[in-house]
Amino acid sequence: MTEPSPQAGGPAAGDPMPVVVRRSARRRRTVSADVRNGTMIVSIPATFTQAQEKEWVARMVRKLQGRSAGQASDPAAADRALAQRAADLAGRYLGGRGIPGTIGWVTNQNSRWGSATPAHRSIRLSHKLRGMPDWVIDYVILHEMAHLIEPSHNRVFWSLLESYPDTEKAKAFLAGAAFAADHGLAGR
Structure with a gap:
């Protein structure tokens, strides 16, 4: 990897x-981008x-700025945006079912991408x-x-995801x- 270089014309x-x-x-x-210690790091070939x-x-600057809009200064706004996204997805792919009561980003979830608690209708997404x-x-x-509809990974559960066209690709x-994270292949 070459030394990092400041990017002219980066943020607005x-x-x-x-x-x-x-x-x-x-x-x-x-190409990937993330924010570390207040600096946006963009990794390219x-x-x-x-x-x-x-x-x-x-x-990538536009993408990260758009995604993080309101998150640093207003975590509730980020959660509201996630709730709206979940409601839209439920309407499109789950017949309006499975809408969580709460959904939010968490930083203490390192071995799972997401988790749900059906009893509380809550969803947590890994940062x-x-x-x-x-x-x-x-x-x-x-x-x-x-x-939230079907707690176990049975046939009924997987049938709920059949209408989402990118299920297999996303998995x-x-x-x-x-695999990359487990083997230190982060590419940064």
């Missing part, structure tokens, strides 16, 4: 968060041109999902909402992410 004017670009020889196609770097950094593609996060939300993505 007025946004104090600095952006650091990390080029990695191990990365071939993937070392082979990217300056134009590709500029395009992807701008894209490790942040920065993953929306279709993966949607799958985890749907998976946990399906547990494969999460399996790959878990």
